Amino acid sequence: MTAIKHALQRDIFTPNDERLLSIVNVCKAGKKKKNCFLCATVTTERPVQVNVVKVKKSDKGDFYKRQTAWALRDLAVVDAKDANKENPEFDLHFEKVYKWVASSTAEKNAFISCIWKLNQRYLRKKLEFINVSSQLLEELPKVTEESVPSGENQSVAGGDEESLDEYQELNTREEQDIEIMMDGCEYAISNAEAFAEKLSRELQVLDGANIQSIMASEKQVNILMQLLDEALKEVDEIEHKLSSYEEMLQSVKEQMDHISQSNDLIQLSNTNNMKLLEEIEFLVNYLDLSKGHIKALTDGDLSSSKGIEACTNAAEALLQCMNVALRPGHDELQAVQQQQQQFKDLREQFARRLANHLNNVFVQQGHDQSSTLAQHSVELSLPKHLPFHRDLLRYAKLMEWLKNTDREKYEGLNKNYVDYISRLYEREIKEFFEVAKIKMTGTSKEGKKFATLPRKESAVKQDLESLHGSSGKLTGSTSSLNKLTVQGSGNRRSQSSSLLDMGNMSASDLDVADRTKFDKIFEQVLSELEPLCLAEQDFISKFFKLQQSPALPGSVVGDSTEVDGALLSRPHNILGDRHSLPSEKEEAGIIRSMMIKVFRCIEPELNNLISLGDKIDSFNSLYMLVKMSHHVWTAENVDPASFLSTTLGNVLVTVKRNFDKCILNQIKQMEEVKISKKSKVGILPFVSGFEEFAELAETIFKNAERRGDLDKAYTKLIRAVYNNVEKVANESQKTPRDVVMMENFHHIFSTLSRLKIACLEMERREAKHKYTEHLQFYVIYSLGQPLEKLNHFFEGIEARVAQGIREEEVSYQLAFNKQELRKVIKEYPGKEVKKGLDNLYKKVDKHLCEEENLLQVMWHSMQDEFIRQYKHFEGLIARCYPGSGITMEFTIQDILEYFSSIAQSH
16 A cells, blocks of 8 residues: 555656645445545645545556545545444535545545644535544644645645654744854854864853853842742741631631521421412402392392392302312312302302292283283284383393303203293284284174184184175276176166165275275284284393394294204203303394294284285285385394294285285186177276286385286286287177277276386386287278278279289270279269268177277278278379379268268268
C-alpha cells in the first residue's frame, strides 16, 4: 500500500500541486468488484483546498488515472454503518449517496479519521459522522493558518499527517531577529561553523550573567520569604475567626429552619381551616331549604294566588337544592345524605299533593263548564274556556317544575286533563253542531218546533227529508240547471206565474235566501271553532310547557299519534329520565296528539254538517269550499303544523270531493235531458242553469283562494253545455236546429259577456261564432220560402253560367228565355211578396222563444238578406238579359216598407 501511495503521489498528485494524506482501496457495494482508490488530498498552495479523489487503474496499462474528485466541503454525511463491529462498508453523502466496501476495516477507519482531522483543521464545517467510533474522532491541536506550511519546503513527496504535527513555522519577529543576527555576521552564510561557534560563546556569556544576577538577589529573596511567613500567620488567624463565625451562623441557620417549618405548619393549618370553612359554607348555602319553603311545600294553600306563588318559589328553591353539583366527597357525608333524602321526600310529597289538587281542579272546572252548557244550547256559539285557562295558568310554573322532577305524575296529569276536557268538549261541540243543523233545516214551522231541544243527527236528517217532501222548494238538485224535461215557453211562463202566486218570493229567490242563510251558519260554525282550537292549543303549550315548533314539510298528524302512544305507554322514551328531555319536534308531536284526543269529535261533526249541507242543496258545496279554503289558509299562516290547520285541511278534501261530485252530477243530468216533441225548445234549462250557477259562483268566489277549482269546473260545465245543446238541437223536431243553436248560444254569449269570466274567454268567442253562424243559416233557409220559384229560376241561370255558358247567351236557352223570366216575375207582384213575408214573420215568431227576444234581430237580418238577394237578381237580369227592360215588380223601397209594416202590425 505504501508503494502505491508513493506512486500515486508521484504520478498524479505532485504534478497538480497536491499532497496525498490518506488512501483506501475500495469497490462499489452490491456490484462486481472493480477496485479503485479513494484518496484524501490537500493542495500545496493557499488557500488550501481539501479533496476526495477517486483513482482507477487504466484498462490499457499498469498506470493509474484520476477519474472523479469531490470537494470535502460538499461532503454532508459519513456513515460507517457500524461503530461496534468490524464492517468494511461505508457511505459518503455528497450530492448523492456513494456506497463503498473497503478492502479492510483498518483502511476504512484510517481514511475516516483522516477526513475528520482535515475537516477540523481546514474546514470546521458541520460534517455529520454516523456509526463512527469515538476513538477515531480525536481532537487535533489548534493551529493558525500561519502555521500551515507553504512554499517549496512543503513539497514533501509522500509526507503524511505526522510530519505536519512536528513542523512549526517561524513568526515575523523571529524572522527579523535571525536576519539582524545574520547581518551582524557577514560570514554566517559562507562559514557556518564559525557562525555557530560565535553563537555558542555569546550564549555562555549570557548564562553567566544570569547566574550572577540570581546570586545578587538572595537577600531580597530572604526578605520576601519572611513576609510570606507573616502573611501565612495572618491567614491562619483569619481562617480561625471564619471558622467560629461559621459555627455561629450554622446555629442561627438551624434555628431559622425550625422557625420556617413552624410557619409552614401554621400556614397549612390556616389553609385547611379556610377550605373547610368554604366547604361548610357551600353546603349550608346551597343545601339548606328555609322553614318557610318547607312549610309551603308540605301545607301550602294551592287554591289562592298567594299560596300558589309561595309554593312555586318553594318548589324552585327545592329544585335548585336538588340540582346542586356536589363536589367530590360530599355525597359521602352523612349530613348531606340526610339532607338529600329530605329533599326527595319533600319533592315526592309536594308532587303528590300538587297532582291530586290539579286533578280535583280539572274535575271541578269540567262540572262548572257543563253547568253553562244549557245557556249556549239555543245559540249558535261555543262556551268560552278563557276563565278556566286563566285559572289553570297560575299553575304553569308548578307544571314545569313537575315536568322536570317527577315525570310520571306529569304524564298522569297530562292524561287526566285530556280525558276530562275531551269529554267536556265532546258534549259542547255536539250540542253546538246540533243547533247548527237545526238552524240550517229550520225553514218551516215543522222544522222550527224542534229547535228548542237538541236532537241526534239521524233525527235531523229524517226531518229534512220530510221538509223536502212537503214544501216543494227547489234545491240544487232540482233547480233549473238540473231539470230533466224541457217544456214549452208557454208552460214555463205559466209555471213561473204559479210560483209567484205561491208567496212573496220566487223559487230562485228562495234558493238564494236559503243558501245565504247556510253560508252564514257555516261561517259562524268555523268562526267559533277556530278561536276555540287555537286557544286550547296555546293553553296546552303554556300550561304543560311544550314547545310549538313547526313540523317539517310533509309531516302528518299520524306521526304525533305514535308519539302520544309512546308518551302514554313508554313515558321514559319521550320525556326520559331526569337528564333527557324531549326535543322540540317531539314536544310539538305531543301537542298535536293531545289536540287530536281533546277535539276528536270535530272532524266527524264537520263532515256530518258538510254532508247535511250537500243534501239540502248541492250548490252549498260552493259556499263551503270558499269558506273552508279561507279558514285553512288562515290557519296555515298561523301554524301550518297545528291541529286546526291539519283538521281543516282534511275536511277541505271532503268539501272539494263534494264540489267535484256536484259538478259531475250536473253534467250527468245534462246528458240525460229529454226534449218535448210537441212544444218548441227555446232556451234549454241547463243553459239557464249554467247562467244561474255562474252568477252564484262569481258572487261566492269573488277574491277567493280556490279560484282555480272553479275555473276547472267552468271548463267542464261549459263543454258539457255546448255538447248537449248540439245534441238537443239535432234531436229537435218542433224547432229547427239552427234556431235551437242560435238562441242558446246567444244566451250563453250574453251570459259570458256580462260576467266577464277570464278562463272562458275562448268559449265566449266560440259561442258568438256559433250564434252568428246559425243565425245566418236560418235566415238563408227561411228566405227561400216566400220567392221559391224565383229563387229556383235564378239558381238555374247560375248553374248554366257555372257550366260555361256566357251570361249574355243564357236568354237563348229555352227554359230561361225572356218569356219564362217575365212569367216567373209576374207570379210575385208586390202584394204577393208582402203576403209571403207576413207568413214568414208568423212562422219565425212560432220558432223563436220570448225569453231571448231575438225576433226583431232575426227580422232585421232577413230584411238585409232579402235586399241582398234582390240586388243579386237585378244584377243577373242586367247581365243575362241586357236591353230587355225586364225588372222586378217591386223595388227596394217597397221591400223596406213591407218589412217595416209587418213588424209594426205584429
